[in-house]
Amino acid sequence: MKPNKVFHASLITIVMIYLFIPLVATFLYSISTDWYRTILPEGYTLSWYKELFTDPRFLDAMQRTLFVCFLAICISVTVMVPTIFIVTVYFSRWERTLQGLVMLPYAIPGVVAAVGLIKLYSSGPIVLSGSIWILIGAYFVIVLPYMYQGIRNSMRTIDAIKLVEAAELLGASRMQAFWKVIFPNILTGIIVSTLLSFSTLFGEFVLANLLVGGHYETMQIYLIRRMSESGHLTSAIVVTYFILLFALSGIVMRLGKSSSKEGSR
Amino acid sequence: MLSLLPFAFLVLCFELLPLLVMVLESFRGDGGVGWGLEQYTKALTSKYYLQGLSNSFFISLCASAVGIVVALFAAYSITRFSQRMRDFLLMLSNMTSNFSGVPLAFAYIIILGSNGLFTLLFKQLGWTTLASIDLFSWFGLVCVYVYFQIPLAILLLYPTYYGIHQQWRESAALLGASTVQFWRYIGLPVILPGVVGTFSILFANAMGAYATAYALVGGNYNLIAIRIGSLVAGDVAARPELAGALAVILAITMVTAMLINEWMMRRVRRELG
Amino acid sequence: MSYVQIDRLSKRFKETTVLNQVSLSIEKGELITLLGPSGCGKSTLLRCIAGLTEVEDGGKIVVGDTNITQLAPKAREVGMVFQSYALFPNMNVYGNICFGLKMKGVKKEEYKERVERIIDLVDLRGRENSYPHQLSGGQQQRVALARSLVVEPKILLLDEPLSALDAKIRKSLQTEIRRIQQELSITTVFVTHDQEEALTVSDRIFVMDHGNIVQIGTPKEIYAHPASEFVARFIGNYNVLKRAEMVQLVGEIVMAGDAFAIRPEVISLVPRGNEASAQSKNGWSVESVVRSMTLKGNVIRYEVETNHQKMQVDVLNTSDNHWIRVGTPVFMRIPAEECIPLQ
Numbered sequence: 092m093k094p095n096k097v098f099h100a101s102l103i104t105i106v107m108i109y110l111f112i113p114l115v116a117t118f119l120y121s122i123s124t125d126w127y128r129t130i131l132p133e134g135y136t137l138s139w140y141k142e143l144f145t146d147p148r149f150l151d152a153m154q155r156t157l158f159v160c161f162l163a164i165c166i167s168v169t170v171m172v173p174t175i176f177i178v179t180v181y182f183s184r185w186e187r188t189l190q191g192l193v194m195l196p197y198a199i200p201g202v203v204a205a206v207g208l209i210k211l212y213s214s215g216p217i218v219l220s221g222s223i224w225i226l227i228g229a230y231f232v233i234v235l236p237y238m239y240q241g242i243r244n245s246m247r248t249i250d251a252i253k254l255v256e257a258a259e260l261l262g263a264s265r266m267q268a269f270w271k272v273i274f275p276n277i278l279t280g281i282i283v284s285t286l287l288s289f290s291t292l293f294g295e296f297v298l299a300n301l302l303v304g305g306h307y308e309t310m311q312i313y314l315i316r317r318m319s320e321s322g323h324l325t326s327a328i329v330v331t332y333f334i335l336l337f338a339l340s341g342i343v344m345r346l347g348k349s350s351s352k353e354g355s356r
Numbered sequence: 357m358l359s360l361l362p363f364a365f366l367v368l369c370f371e372l373l374p375l376l377v378m379v380l381e382s383f384r385g386d387g388g389v390g391w392g393l394e395q396y397t398k399a400l401t402s403k404y405y406l407q408g409l410s411n412s413f414f415i416s417l418c419a420s421a422v423g424i425v426v427a428l429f430a431a432y433s434i435t436r437f438s439q440r441m442r443d444f445l446l447m448l449s450n451m452t453s454n455f456s457g458v459p460l461a462f463a464y465i466i467i468l469g470s471n472g473l474f475t476l477l478f479k480q481l482g483w484t485t486l487a488s489i490d491l492f493s494w495f496g497l498v499c500v501y502v503y504f505q506i507p508l509a510i511l512l513l514y515p516t517y518y519g520i521h522q523q524w525r526e527s528a529a530l531l532g533a534s535t536v537q538f539w540r541y542i543g544l545p546v547i548l549p550g551v552v553g554t555f556s557i558l559f560a561n562a563m564g565a566y567a568t569a570y571a572l573v574g575g576n577y578n579l580i581a582i583r584i585g586s587l588v589a590g591d592v593a594a595r596p597e598l599a600g601a602l603a604v605i606l607a608i609t610m611v612t613a614m615l616i617n618e619w620m621m622r623r624v625r626r627e628l629g
Numbered sequence: 630m631s632y633v634q635i636d637r638l639s640k641r642f643k644e645t646t647v648l649n650q651v652s653l654s655i656e657k658g659e660l661i662t663l664l665g666p667s668g669c670g671k672s673t674l675l676r677c678i679a680g681l682t683e684v685e686d687g688g689k690i691v692v693g694d695t696n697i698t699q700l701a702p703k704a705r706e707v708g709m710v711f712q713s714y715a716l717f718p719n720m721n722v723y724g725n726i727c728f729g730l731k732m733k734g735v736k737k738e739e740y741k742e743r744v745e746r747i748i749d750l751v752d753l754r755g756r757e758n759s760y761p762h763q764l765s766g767g768q769q770q771r772v773a774l775a776r777s778l779v780v781e782p783k784i785l786l787l788d789e790p791l792s793a794l795d796a797k798i799r800k801s802l803q804t805e806i807r808r809i810q811q812e813l814s815i816t817t818v819f820v821t822h823d824q825e826e827a828l829t830v831s832d833r834i835f836v837m838d839h840g841n842i843v844q845i846g847t848p849k850e851i852y853a854h855p856a857s858e859f860v861a862r863f864i865g866n867y868n869v870l871k872r873a874e875m876v877q878l879v880g881e882i883v884m885a886g887d888a889f890a891i892r893p894e895v896i897s898l899v900p901r902g903n904e905a906s907a908q909s910k911n912g913w914s915v916e917s918v919v920r921s922m923t924l925k926g927n928v929i930r931y932e933v934e935t936n937h938q939k940m941q942v943d944v945l946n947t948s949d950n951h952w953i954r955v956g957t958p959v960f961m962r963i964p965a966e967e968c969i970p971l972q
Contacts (some may be wrong), residue, residue, distance in 0.1 A: 100433075174360055207603075256702070259703050261777070271728075
C-alpha cells in the first residue's frame with residue numbers, strides 16, 4: 092500500500108506543478124521589475140497594477156465587459172427561468188425539443204456561430220453588425236446550456252411537478268405556486284447558473300472579436316492588444332482577471348455544495 | 357404559452373436563423389451568385405484549406421491523446437486520496453480549466469516564448485534542444501492545447517472512475533484476480549466508454565479552439581478555425597460563402613464527436629446505473 | 630345518493646387503457662382503499678379525482694352536490710398526500726401547514742387556532758419550526774397529512790402515503806391515519822398496493838386490475854370471499870385450484886365454480902393411522918406428504934404434496950404441532966364450506 096501512495100502523490104504533484112507553472116509565472120511576471128536576463132526576477136514592484144488600475148482604457152474595457160455580460164445574463168435569467176418552469180411543469184412533451192435547442196450551442200464553436208450571425212445581420216432588413224446587440228444575442232445563446240442545466244437540475248431535485256400540484260391543490264394559482272414554492276427553492280440553482288455563465292462570458296474572446304471587435308473593446312480584446320506592448324502590464328491584467336474568476340468559481344462551488352447537501356437529506 | 361415567446365424569438369434570431377443562413381450560404385457561388393457545391397469543392401480540393409483542416413485535425417488528435425493519457429493516471433490517483441484532498445484537487449483542476457484562450461497563450465509566451473523564462477533557463481543550462489522549442493509551430497500549439505485539455509479531461513474522467521466500486525475490486529481479489537487482471541477484465545472495460553466519450557469531447561474542444569491559437573500565432577498558422585475567422589472578418593476580403601462551407605465541415609466534425617460522447621455516456625449510465 | 634359519485638371514468642395514455650369506464654360511489658365519512666398491483670390504474674383514478682389528470686369525455690365526478698369534473702384542482706376542495714409528500718423545502722412545518730389557508734385568503738387570527746389544533750392532532754407539537762429535511766420520514770408524512778387536512782377538504786386523497794416508510798413506522802401510522810380519519814370523519818380515498826394495509830385501515834376495499842374495479846367489499850368480505858382468481862391470489866396466500874385440479878384432489882364435487890380458493894389456515898394436518906379422526910362429514914381428507922416448512926413467526930407454513938398437487942398449509946406454531954416435519958406422511962383435512970368457488 093505504501094509505495095502505491097507515494098506513486099499517486101508524486102504523480103498528482105507533478106501534474107499540479109505543471110498546471111500551475113503558467114499561473115505562477117504570470118503572477119511573478121506581473122510583480123517583477125525586469126525579468127529577461129535572470130532565472131528569477133531582478134526586483135519586485137506593484138507599479139504594473141498601479142499603472143493598470145489608473146489606465147482609463149482598462150477601466151473602460153472592464154466596464155464594457157461587465158455591461159455586456161450583465162445585460163446578456165439578465166435577459167437570459169428572465170427568459171429562461173419561466174421557460175424552463177413552464178416546459179417542465181406544464182408542457183413536458185416539449186422537453187426534448189427544449190433540451191435539443193439549448194444544448195446545441197455546446198457543439199457549435201464560437202467561430203462557426205459567428206459566420207451566420209455576421210452574414211445575417213450585416214445586410215438585409217435588420218442590420219446589427221458592429222452593435223453590441225448582436226453580441227448580447229450571441230451571448231444569450233452561448234449561456235443557454237449552463238442556464239438550462241443548472242435550473243433544470245434544481246427543479247428536478249425538488250421535484251417541481253409534485254410541488255406545483257401540491258400547491259395548486261391547496262388553492263395556489265400558477266403564479267403563486269411559482270413565486271412562493273418553486274422560486275425560493277431553485278434560487279441557489281439560478282445563482283450558480285448565473286455565476287457559471289458569467290465566468291464563461293467574462294473570458295469570451297472569439298465572438299467579441301469577430302462581431303464587434305473593431306468598435307467595442309472588451310477586456311479580452313484589450314488584453315490581446317496590450318500583449319505586444321508590455322508583458323508586465325498584460326500579466327497584471329491576466330492576474331486580475333484570474334482573481335475575479337477564482338472568486339466566482341469559489342462561490343459557485345460553495346453554493347453547489349450546500350445545495351446538494353440539502354437536496355440529499 | 358405566451359411566456360414562451362421571448363425564448364422562441366431569441367433562439368430563432370440568434371441560434372437557428374444564423375445557422376440556417378450559414379448552411380444556405382455554403383451552397384452559394386462566390387459573391388452569393390447561384391447555387392451549388394462549389395464552395396465545398398473548393399474547401400476540399402484546395403491545398404491551402406486541406407492543410408488547415410489536417411493541421412487542426414492532427415493537432416487536436418495529438419493534444420487530446422496526450423491530455424487523456426495524463427488524465428487517465430491523474431484522475432485515478434485523485435480517487436486514491438481522502439475526501440478532503442479529493443475535493444481540493446478537483447477544485448484546483450476546476451480552477452486551471454478556466455485558464456485558456458488569450459490569457460493562456462500569453463502565459464505560454466512568457467514561459468516558452470523566444471525570451472521566455474524556461475527558454476532562458478534551458479539556455480543557461482545548455483539544453484539547446486529544449487531551448488529551441490518554437491512555440492509558434494505545430495509542436496508549440498500542441499503543447500499549449502495539452503495544457504487546457506488536462507484539467508478538463510481530469511474533471512470529465514473522475515466521475516467514471518468513481519463508478520468503480522471498491523467492492524468489485526474486493527470480490528475480484530477474493531476470486532483470485534491480481535491487480536493487473538482486475539484492470540484488464542473489469543476496470544478498463546467499465547471505464548472505456550467514459551474514456552472514449554471524454555476523448556471525443558476533448559477533440560471537439562480542440563477543433564473549435566480559436567482564441568488560444570489566434571492569440572498565439574495570429575493569422576500565421578493554418579488552422580481551420582483561424583481560416584474561418586479571417587474569411588468572415590479578416591484582413592482579406594470577406595468570403596462568407598466559403599467560410600460557411602468550412603464552418604459546416606467543422607460543425608459536422610464537432611457534432612459527430614459530441615454524438616459519440618452522448619452515445620458513450622448513455623452506455624456508462626446504463627452500466628453504472 | 631352517495632357523497633362521492635364517480636361515473637364511467639376513462640383514461641387512455643396513447644395506446645394503453647389505464648381506466649376503463651370506472652364507476653364507484655363512496656359514502657360520507659367513509660375510508661375506502663383502492664387496492665391493486667402497480668399499473669392497475671389506482672393512482673390515475675386518484676389523480677383524476679384531484680383534477681391533476683384530465684379525464685376523457687363522458688366521465689363524471691360528483692362530490693356532495695357539485696359536479697367537479699371540469700373544475701381546476703384548486704377549486705375542488707380536495708386534500709391530497711403524495712407518495713413523496715411534496716413538502717415545500719423552503720418552508721418550516723408551520724409554513725407548510727399554513728400554506729393552503731394563506732392561499733385561500735384566510736386571516737392569520739382566524740386560522741391560528743385551527744393550525745394549533747391540527748398540529749396537536751397529528752402529534753407534531755414542538756416541531757413547528759423544523760424544516761422538512763430535519764424531519765424523519767414519519768414526521769414528514771404527518772406534516773403532509775396536516776397540510777392537506779387543515780383546509781378542511783371535502784375528500785382526503787392518500788396516494789400510497791406510507792410506501793416510503795419502514796415496516797414498523799408504517800404499521801403505527803396506519804392506525805394513526807385511521808384514528809385521525811375517524812376523529813374528523815373525513816371521506817378518504819387511500820391508494821395502496823399492500824393488501825395487509827388495505828385490510829387494516831379500510832371501511833371498504835375496491836380491488837382494481839387493468840383499469841377495472843374487480844371487487845368491492847368490506848375487508849372481511851374481500852378476505853373471506855374473493856370473487857375471482859385474481860383477487861384470491863392478490864389478497865392472500867390462497868391455494869387456487871382449477872375445477873379439474875380440485876376433482877383430482879378430492880374426487881367428484883357437487884359445488885358449482887370454475888375454480889376454487891382455499892385459505893392455507895383452514896386446512897388441518899392429521900397424523901396417518903388416525904384416519905377415524907381425519908374423516909369428517911363435511912369435507913375431504915387427502916393422503917399427502919410434507920415437503921418443506923417455513924417458520925413465519927406465529928405460524929408455520931408447510932408445503933404439502935399429494936399425488937397431483939402441492940398445497941400451502943398454515944399451522945399455529947405451538948408444541949402440539951411440532952410432530953409435523955419434512956417427510957412426515959399426513960392427512961390433509963379440507964372443510965368443504967371453506968372452499969370458495971370462483972368464476
